[in-house]
Amino acid sequence: MASSDVGDKPMVLTSHVDELFAYPQIFVPVMEKYFQVVWWEDFEKDMERYARHIQGVLVNGGLPKVTAELLDTLPNLRIISTLSVGMDHLDLQLLKSRGIKVSSVPDVSSDCVADWGMTLLTAAARRLPEAIKSATDTTTPFNYNILGKKITGSTLGIVGLGRIGYGIAERALGFKMKVLYFDIMRQPEREAALGLEFHSCLDQLLPNCDFIIIVVPLTPQTHGMMGREQFKLMKPSAIFINIARAPVVHQDQLVEALQNKTIQAAVLDVTSPEPLPPDHPLLHMPNVIITPHMGANSLESRRGVVEAGCESCTAAIRGGAIPREVVLK
Numbered sequence: 001m002a003s004s005d006v007g008d009k010p011m012v013l014t015s016h017v018d019e020l021f022a023y024p025q026i027f028v029p030v031m032e033k034y035f036q037v038v039w040w041e042d043f044e045k046d047m048e049r050y051a052r053h054i055q056g057v058l059v060n061g062g063l064p065k066v067t068a069e070l071l072d073t074l075p076n077l078r079i080i081s082t083l084s085v086g087m088d089h090l091d092l093q094l095l096k097s098r099g100i101k102v103s104s105v106p107d108v109s110s111d112c113v114a115d116w117g118m119t120l121l122t123a124a125a126r127r128l129p130e131a132i133k134s135a136t137d138t139t140t141p142f143n144y145n146i147l148g149k150k151i152t153g154s155t156l157g158i159v160g161l162g163r164i165g166y167g168i169a170e171r172a173l174g175f176k177m178k179v180l181y182f183d184i185m186r187q188p189e190r191e192a193a194l195g196l197e198f199h200s201c202l203d204q205l206l207p208n209c210d211f212i213i214i215v216v217p218l219t220p221q222t223h224g225m226m227g228r229e230q231f232k233l234m235k236p237s238a239i240f241i242n243i244a245r246a247p248v249v250h251q252d253q254l255v256e257a258l259q260n261k262t263i264q265a266a267v268l269d270v271t272s273p274e275p276l277p278p279d280h281p282l283l284h285m286p287n288v289i290i291t292p293h294m295g296a297n298s299l300e301s302r303r304g305v306v307e308a309g310c311e312s313c314t315a316a317i318r319g320g321a322i323p324r325e326v327v328l329k
């Protein structure tokens with residue numbers, strides 16, 4: 001795209017389609033309906049040409065990285081629109097100090113992520129990866145005796161009763177589970193609506209749970225909140241599930257807890273790093289399921305997220321009220 005090609009649509013920058021956290025190609029036309037899109041790779045090659053035209057950045061999976069250096073190159077930037085619920089990859093204070101608006105998508109993919117939380121819970125309870133391997137891998141004995149853990153009637157502890165945590169509670173009740181939750185803020189309405197049991201202290205919740213699922217945002221308060229001491233409080237039969245952010249958990253201490261059989265199993269949709277290096281112990285444990293950070297990955301959810309991000313970005317560029325604006329404190 002030459003500078004003479006700068007068209008009528010506003011120009012936005014986003015991560016390249018070939019990057020790890022790329023938009024699947026099918027979403028490119030959605031973005032191009034709204035914007036003239038500059039891919040990160042082209043931008044890096046030809047910053048001079050694009051920088052002054054760019055008014056928005058669509059951030060996907062933390063890319064492109066929004067650094068002070070990047071902001072310095074974009075004199076007409078109005079908004080950073082992150083296509084995620086989590087905002088831990090953004091320096092909100094920096095953006096505030098530069099007067100740049102921020103939007104996220106807190107509500108678009110909650111159902112999809114809650115579905116995923118229950119999918120992982122059931123997969124771990126019934127040892128699904130092992131079962132599939134036994135039935136389909138002809139080098140593995142066909143095993144009629146893979147014994148799982150009963151879900152109906154068991155107790156689930158939800159750590160974080162935001163939209164996703166609430167969605168998981170709704171689904172768990174369908175499985176006739178008893179649902180306890182911990183949150184730094186008690187949620188009386190949500191609690192009453194579903195008959196949940198609140199625990200003000202995480203350490204008191206943990207010993208009562210057959211399954212524990214983490215759905216808190218990554219903040220300074222939640223960073224490292226699950227470690228050796230918390231694993232020791234869990235039942236030896238507990239299954240631990242993290243669909244939030246990896247740094248909420250001391251990963252090395254989780255490995256230790258699994259190796260020592262302090263807990264029975266873990267399911268991680270998020271790891272540090274992503275992906276894990278091939279020799280990482282978590283990749284070689286029979287009692288661990290790892291998935292590639294895909295809670296929000298349904299076609300419908302991802303399309304909704306891209307549409308919502310584009311709408312916020314457009315509103316900011318036009319100077320109107322921004323849907324899903326993140327109020328910077």
Ligand SMILES: O=C(O)[C@H](O)CO
Pocket residue numbers: 061083084085086087109295296
């Ligand atoms: O925060 C989210 O929306 C997902 O984890 C994708 O980054």
